[in-house]
Amino acid sequence: MSKIAILGTGSWATGLARVLNDNGHEIMMYGIDQSEIDDINIRHCNYKYFKDVQLEKGIVASLSLEKTLADASYILITIPTQFVKDTLLKVKSLLKEKVTVINAAKGFDMNTNMRMSETIRDVFTDSEINPVVSLIGPSHAEEVVERILTAVCSVSLDEKTAQDVQKLFSNQYFRVYTSNDEIGAEYGAAYKNVIAVASGIIAGLGYGDNTRAALITRGLYEMSLYGVVKGGQRETYFGLTGIGDLIVTCSSVHSRNYQAGLEIGESNRAIDFMAHNTKTCEGVRTCKVIHDDVSQNNYGIETPIVDAVYRVLYENADPKATVAELMARDLKSEQL
Numbered sequence: 001m002s003k004i005a006i007l008g009t010g011s012w013a014t015g016l017a018r019v020l021n022d023n024g025h026e027i028m029m030y031g032i033d034q035s036e037i038d039d040i041n042i043r044h045c046n047y048k049y050f051k052d053v054q055l056e057k058g059i060v061a062s063l064s065l066e067k068t069l070a071d072a073s074y075i076l077i078t079i080p081t082q083f084v085k086d087t088l089l090k091v092k093s094l095l096k097e098k099v100t101v102i103n104a105a106k107g108f109d110m111n112t113n114m115r116m117s118e119t120i121r122d123v124f125t126d127s128e129i130n131p132v133v134s135l136i137g138p139s140h141a142e143e144v145v146e147r148i149l150t151a152v153c154s155v156s157l158d159e160k161t162a163q164d165v166q167k168l169f170s171n172q173y174f175r176v177y178t179s180n181d182e183i184g185a186e187y188g189a190a191y192k193n194v195i196a197v198a199s200g201i202i203a204g205l206g207y208g209d210n211t212r213a214a215l216i217t218r219g220l221y222e223m224s225l226y227g228v229v230k231g232g233q234r235e236t237y238f239g240l241t242g243i244g245d246l247i248v249t250c251s252s253v254h255s256r257n258y259q260a261g262l263e264i265g266e267s268n269r270a271i272d273f274m275a276h277n278t279k280t281c282e283g284v285r286t287c288k289v290i291h292d293d294v295s296q297n298n299y300g301i302e303t304p305i306v307d308a309v310y311r312v313l314y315e316n317a318d319p320k321a322t323v324a325e326l327m328a329r330d331l332k333s334e335q336l
């Protein structure tokens with residue numbers, strides 16, 4: 001049995017807290033909202049995120065980062081990427097023992113655009129942390145918290161640490177595979193959020209299953225091209241952190257990225273969503289990071305779906321007209 005400090009009290013923090021608690025580990029969640037902490041500790045629920053889920057008494061939370069980190073062997077990152085670095089800097093100042101940091105967030109650092117594993121290594125020295133692991137794959141918290149069968153990937157440059165985290169989380173409803181392709185997996189986990197926004201947009205515009213199948217297939221091709229030029233392995237895109245996460249996020253009503261796209265498609269404009277959204281929707285910023293990266297560097301690849309989502313989100317392009325433009329591009333071979 002290990003102690004795991006979980007950063008965040010949101011949906012993914014709660015889903016993974018239940019997995020770890022079911023596996024007999026001691027867990028404590030770190031939150032920033034007293035009412036959420038009270039919900040978890042006193043009422044044994046997390047009403048803001050899961051209205052009907054009763055949590056076990058072993059799932060506890062604290063406003064104190066110091067108390068959360070005390071005696072922890074693992075730190076699990078389940079907060080949106082924009083807050084990760086600042087939170088890790090606070091963790092660093094409180095660390096007493098060497099720990100394993102497990103990332104479960106999907107996207108890039110707010111200021112440097114680094115991947116999450118790079119961000120973690122940027123904050124901590126080798127003497128402070130063990131090799132970094134990302135636990136990513138097709139896994140909506142809404143289903144994991146209901147113990148619906150799920151498979152994800154424990155991704156690390158160090159096989160032994162990946163296996164250690166695999167054992168920590170695996171149980172009869174949560175199956176964990178390992179991978180050593182950190183670059184391919186982390187770019188895939190981020191990129192799929194942009195394609196999920198596009199999937200919501202086409203649904204909101206009233207297009208059908210054929211359209212979504214075309215989007216997922218071409219989205220996979222596009223994200224694998226990008227992942228490979230960034231140093232990832234092409235095969236990774238046929239795995240859980242590639243096609244797996246792409247399917248679930250593009251097809252599920254649970255996805256906040258899909259929901260964002262749906263709202264934009266239904267209103268045929270992004271301006272209202274961009275002005276009022278407060279939900280975690282990593283695809284919005286990820287779209288800009290990838291768009292800017294590809295347009296500023298000579299990678300020799302095309303990213304038409306990311307570019308189209310960028311125009312809709314950041315240049316207020318008309319979604320319906322943008323989809324029509326995608327369909328009217330020069331005809332070509334599928335492998336180009």
Ligand SMILES: NC(=O)C1=CN([C@@H]2O[C@H](COP(=O)(O)OP(=O)(O)OC[C@H]3O[C@@H](n4cnc5c(N)ncnc54)[C@H](OP(=O)(O)O)[C@@H]3O)[C@@H](O)[C@H]2O)C=CC1
Pocket residue numbers: 007008009010011012013030031032033036049078079080081083087104105106107139140141142279280282
């Ligand atoms: N939800 C899911 O199904 C999955 C999510 N992920 C990834 O996990 C990450 C977290 O997403 P998710 O749990 O869904 O997001 P949620 O919006 O459900 O929860 C975010 C949590 O982060 C907390 N938070 C916000 N700012 C800070 C801060 N500065 N310090 C500490 N905590 C903070 C929020 O607090 P408060 O509630 O008080 O606002 C909340 O507890 C994202 O990168 C997402 O892509 C990955 C796989 C599945």
Ligand SMILES: O=C(CO)COP(=O)(O)O
Pocket residue numbers: 106137138139140141193196245248249254255256257258280281282
């Ligand atoms: O990453 C996820 C499922 O694998 C969650 O997706 P959303 O952030 O779109 O809800």
